[in-house]
Structures are given as structure tokens and as C-alpha cells.
Amino acid sequence: MFSSEIYSQRRLALLSAMQGESGVMLFLGNVDSPAQYRDNCYKFRQDSNFLYFFGLDTPGLAAVVDLDNGTQTLYGTDDDIDDIIWNGPTPTVREMADAAGVDNAAAYSRLASDLKGRKVHFAPVSGYWNRMEMASLTGLGPQEVISSGKAGCKAASGKMVRAIIALRLVKSGEEIALMDKACVLGQEMHKMARCGVKVGAVEQDIVGAMEGYALAKGWGVSFPTILTQHGEIFHCHSHANTVQPGKLMVIDAGVESNEHYASDFTRTYPTGGKFTQKQREIYQIVCDCNNYAFSLVRPGVAYRDVHIAVAERMLSGLADLGLVHGDAAEMASEGICGLFMPHGLGHNMGLDVHDMEDLGENLVGYDPDQARSSQLGLGSLRMARRLVPGNVITDEPGIYFIPALIEKWRNEGTGRGFVDFDRLREYYDFGGIRLEDDLLVTPDGARRLGGERLPITPDEVEDAMDVD
């Protein structure tokens, strides 16, 4: 964790944003989450807001910041002598409070009574235990303390949520150093993955080697690894397949560092080591779109506009191939790009890979004067805001040929006059391509986080696979 001063300053900034409010702010840390039975738990992951404001990476903690008098209290449970015999010596709640720069330490058992009669400000929670505990501490229902969709959580404190978002959206120098580190780890993991992409290999073997690296060098993967020869299917859960010749392997994966900062990269590989002409044509468009987005990123630019510019570039490339016909700008504004890229260009990244997603996607990713589109593609954009230095965002254009979606558009008449549905039939077994880097917005533009960029042009990719 950082020095206690950093956490104290963050809480001070939050307190200052809450001026005029009365009551307390409650921060609930996470507990261990059972995988099978109660004592066989997943690897502990602290709540990200708790990490940001207190830095303590231990289950079973809570903290209260009093808005009326500024008092701050850490709640937890000290080990008894039997715990020490079985678990060895661990820090006391008092020692943890010191590490976080918190004045008061108290027994967790006192938390509920200390909150009695106070107005409790909170940010929405995610885990199932947190829902029960937050509901019990606030008198609300477990469904009321979570984000119900993109708009966030009605019962949560809007002021507190907006203040947290404002703070966490802008990464400090210390945070950027850790994010660079997480990205270097993510790139190393991707190199390892690339070496595993050989015809006949079992996907699970590649995924296991990647996740093993993430566990050896960091907390683990920052989200369940996507490694699939069906890139057109966005949520893949099985890795039972063997690598087939002539396919495109999409690998979308990241490492969460031991300090819990995320990285998130995507590369797409020709499974036999060489792109076909058809694959290379589509790949080149995606690669151009990735580089084009990077060239547009700078303070003051809305990432929504970068998405739209990329959509136009993508449609222009697809028009050159004869898959769509018409003016690229007109097609972009008609939302034609959503047929090929139904997702957004990117998202915020930080302590969460989709940073703060459960605080409410619209609050996190949209400026107050920006409305979310209902178009397929643009409507899925998680980060639309005008960029400021310190923002960390992903740049991840993709082109997919999703037969069920293409058929739906054809049947419904969507895109008629622009989309060459007959030509698209030739692409029904193509799969998909996505290429993703992680960007830091700097005072005068952008920088790709991490070390040397992973090979990305078709030639670079083929050369790298040739050496592997």
C-alpha cells in the first residue's frame, strides 16, 4: 500500500466534496467468498473503493467517516490467542488504522450500533455478502444497495458517488507507475500466450499458463481470460477446444498487479502463423482503427467523438472491401458500424478493469451533458467523457461477423441500402478481430501504458509467431 498520507489526502478530498452534508460515509470492505464450502474460499479481493481510500487489503473491515466532525474510524476484529496459534501474528485493527492514517480503531461488533440514528451515505456495493451487510446496516433491502443497471443505485449517496468517480478517474503519479507495471505484466502474459498458439494445442493449456503467470507476478488475471477461435462470440467460458488451422484466435486478457491495478490487452492471431488474404484485409482495418484512435486522444476531446471517428474509419475500410456501400460519415451516423463492432471503443481502467463499473456506468463514463446513445455499438460505449490528463482508457476497436446479428438486421431491414448482406455470407465463418491497448491521457496527448508495444501490424504479428 502507499504511505498513510496518500489515503488521508484522498479522504480529505472526498470530505471536502461532501461539504454541506450531514451524517456519516460508510465504507464496507469485502469478506472472503466461498467457492465450495464456507472455509474453502476464492482468493480474497478487497473492495476497490476501500482500497482507494484506505489501502487495507484484509477481509472483514469497515470504515466510517463522520461528516459532522471529521472523525474517521476503522472497524475490524482483532485475533484472539487461538487465532494467533493457528494463523500466526497478524496486525491489529489499531495497527491497520495507523497504516491507513485513520485516527480511531474499533471492534467490528460496534459498527451497527455506532450507525444507529445517523444518516448513512454509501456507494453501491457488488458482492452478495456486501449486499446483505449494507442492507442490514442501512435498513434498506439487498436489491436497493446495488447498481440496478447503468444508471447506478438510487438509494446510494449521489454526491458521494460522483465525488469518488471524480477522484478515481484521474490517476496520480503513484497510480500511473503501478498501472505501467500492471501493463508490463499483461504484455508479458500476452507474449506467453502467443507462443502457445500452435495448431493442435489445447486452449485450456494456454489459458492455464497465462493465469499461472498472472498469479506468479500479480494478484491474478484482472478478468476471466477470453481466448477463443470464435471472436464473434463475446462471452466465452469454455476453453476445451484445440487450436484449429486457418482460424483467428482472439486473446483478451490482463493482469491485476499485487497492488490491484488492472491491465487489459487484446491481440488476434492467425492460428497457423500466417494470415489469409481475407483475414489480413479485415485485420488491417482494425489495426488502422486502433492507431487512429490513439492519434486522436488528447485532453479536451470527448472519447465519444473518438469512437464515432473510428466508426467512420472502419466503415470506410469496409466500403473499400465492398462489404458496405455509401458515405462513411452518413453510415457512421446511421449506426451501421454497430453491425461489425457492437461494443464501444473502450472503457476506463484502474483498480477495476472496467473502472468503477458498479458505481453506475453512465455516471462513470458520461459527462453530465452527454446522453447515452441507443444505437447498437455506440450505445455500448462505457467511456464517452471529455478526456483529462490522468485518465486511463482502453483503445479496443474490433470487427466481428456475427451470423445471428447479420440475419437479424437483414430480416428487420436494418442497414438496408448500406450493408451488402449477400457479400457478408462469405464471412459467416470468419470469426472476429479485436486489438486493444491501454492509454494514459497526458497533458499534450496520450501514451500507451506498459513496456514495448505488443506486435500489432499483420507483418509484426506473423514475424513474432515465426520466431516463437
Next chain:
Amino acid sequence: MFSSEIYSQRRLALLSAMQGESGVMLFLGNVDSPAQYRDNCYKFRQDSNFLYFFGLDTPGLAAVVDLDNGTQTLYGTDDDIDDIIWNGPTPTVREMADAAGVDNAAAYSRLASDLKGRKVHFAPVSGYWNRMEMASLTGLGPQEVISSGKAGCKAASGKMVRAIIALRLVKSGEEIALMDKACVLGQEMHKMARCGVKVGAVEQDIVGAMEGYALAKGWGVSFPTILTQHGEIFHCHSHANTVQPGKLMVIDAGVESNEHYASDFTRTYPTGGKFTQKQREIYQIVCDCNNYAFSLVRPGVAYRDVHIAVAERMLSGLADLGLVHGDAAEMASEGICGLFMPHGLGHNMGLDVHDMEDLGENLVGYDPDQARSSQLGLGSLRMARRLVPGNVITDEPGIYFIPALIEKWRNEGTGRGFVDFDRLREYYDFGGIRLEDDLLVTPDGARRLGGERLPITPDEVEDAMDVD
């Protein structure tokens, strides 16, 4: 999963054990569990009872078996067209019901109303979502539907719980084949770990490589890996240390196969590759105890008696070294062994590494005529039952020198006259040793599960480390 007949037969056996009862049996599958935000979840793990009786490894399912008319219904949610576009085609609830040999398929949204007015029999649940859902479906509180300690869950159906335990305690031929496979994977993972134990190595690197192997070849590790140079501390969560010379490295780890059967092995390595004389003396006692336990395991023998016999053997060895004085049998019955081995000799293993622990440790591990001891060590024994063919148990004696515990005994006068507390001071920095194999009870004795036994004698271990 197995063929549908196997699951049908298991449910038939359970139905037959429930004869005379009215109402329904409810089985709640697991859902995805958030690690950070709602859509960033840990790797899905199905509820073990649900796996045993239905075999379906998919989140969001439930099943009801009607005791009044034998009707069986699987509840789940079919994908809509948007789900198919994003997730690709997945099996329908009807198809999953067929795979499990279940007659009826229904929408999950119907479950609560279908249960209205029926007596609901259930086994205690573990995960936090399951607590909320089971509480909501039964009208009980979330604290009432879980095991509250070793005795189990009062509100659960005792008859159903005992019937499940009786079935799951005896592994079938198909299950044994899968457990052998899980054990082979566990042994391979241990070999990999052994190769990593070099002075100067970072523990996290070894753990990452192990867990990567478990993910490549199976579901993952069957419990959080214990890899520690402080074997005397039983619950270790940090792997930040580097390997120091002259220490004993305890590695207690297992693989859960893709079919969700567990393995669980422990070996202890001298970090420099060679045991000191002092280490070798203690190690030899533990090794002898492991082999001795194996020699005693056969149908009809209570594992409680094996634990006691091993305790006697251990004390006899410690007496030879002058660390305790007195008649080994008398010391064993006085519970002196608990100072050195505060845990039990072993536990049941199957779909859970501590099989069925949350159904109630005493119900799972003790025959109705066996009372749990209050002695340190024997009182921690998870498996005391008279053995029957098909039981799978661990054999894991250990000797630890826990300064806080030794001081407690000395101060309280426990073990006075038997324990040489002065001599024990020389062992305060010793650490601990544990050696664990997985045993199948056969009709005429026992068999160690897995492939070739991991090196276990001091010479075998040194030779293996020399080659690595």
C-alpha cells in the same frame, strides 16, 4: 458429466431414503460470484450437491424433487435472441434437464410460486447468494439456512442431509477413476513445485506455476495453496517471501479436476536440498506415521482409532528424541500429541476437498455412536468413522513446534510431567512438517490414489531435489 442414468439412480436412492416424508426436496445451484464488480466474477464453481445429483455445471439453476409423487423439475432461464448474439448458442433448460435425466424443465421465475405451500426439505448452503435465495424461498433467515458450526444446520432436513452424506461418502467406480485422475494432476503439480524450491526463489512464483498447471489441466486448485517456510502456522495467505536456506518448506496443495473431484497432497522439503540432522529426525517420525496409518486402514477400522494409534507412534518417536517422557499409550490418551499435531489425521475427500464440510462436520465425519473429543488434536479430527470400501480419506500426520502454543501449555501446566518444555526451546525456530497422501478404502485394505507415489522418505526427497 456422467450419463443421465447415473444421476437418475442417485436421485432414486435419495428418494428411497426419504420414504415417509412429504413435500419437496430443493436443490439450489450456484450463481457467479463477483470478485470486483457484478460482471467481473470469479471462475464459476457449481454447488457440490447439485453436481452430485444433477451433474449440470452451469450457473443459475435449481431443481425440485417432489416427495409426494416423484416428479422432478429443473429450473433455469433460457437465452433470448440477444443472449445468443452475445454469448453464442447455449443449451436450453430442456436440453440440460435431458442430460441430467430430469423429466420436467421450467423457467426459474416459476420456482418461488411452485414452492408456495409445500414443505421444503433442503441441505444447508454455503455461498452468500445461496443464503439469500434459500432464505427467501423457505421463509427462513440467511443465518438459518447455513451450518452453524460442526453440528450442521437445524432448519435443514436431517433425513435428507444424512442420506446425502451416506451416498457421497462411498465413491463409485466412475468417481474413483476421476479421483485417481485428480490425484495424478495433484502429483504432477507437486513435482513442479518441488523443482521450484530453490534458495532465493520467490514463493509467489512457485505458487503461480502450480496454480497455472491446475488451471491448465483442471478446474484449478482444490483449495488455496499452502506453501510456507512456517509450517507451524496453519493458515498462510501471503506468498511474498523468498526461499531461505536451512528452512523446511511445507507445500499442501491439490488440483480440482475439470469434473470437480479434488486431490490433496502435502510434502515438506529442506530448502537447501539436504535435511539437517535435527530436521531429519523429526521428518522420519512423520514419515513413519504416514506409512503406519496407511498400514492400518481397512474396512471396519474406525479412522478415529487410526488417529490414536498414529498419535501413540508419534509420541514414541518424540520420546526417543527426549522431547517427551513417559508411556506412549498413556501420553496419547492424555492428549499430549495435540501439542505437536493440533489437527486431525485426515478428512473425507470427494467433490469437496473437505468433503461435504458444510453439511455439518460431525454428521459427515462421525458415526452416530461416536462422540467428538474435546482434546486438542483428536478434537480437530474431521473423519472418525468406521471405514467402508469406497471411502476416500487423507492420511496427513504432522509435527509442528508452535512457540505460542508451547508457552500456553507451559504456563497452564498442561502436559506437565510428560513434555520437556526446556528441550522444546531448541525447536522454536524449527517450523513444521506434514506429509499427506490420499487413500481409497478397498475391500481388503487401502490403496493410495494417483500415480507413482511422490518421494516421501528423507533419502527419496533429497535424491529428487538433487535431480531437479
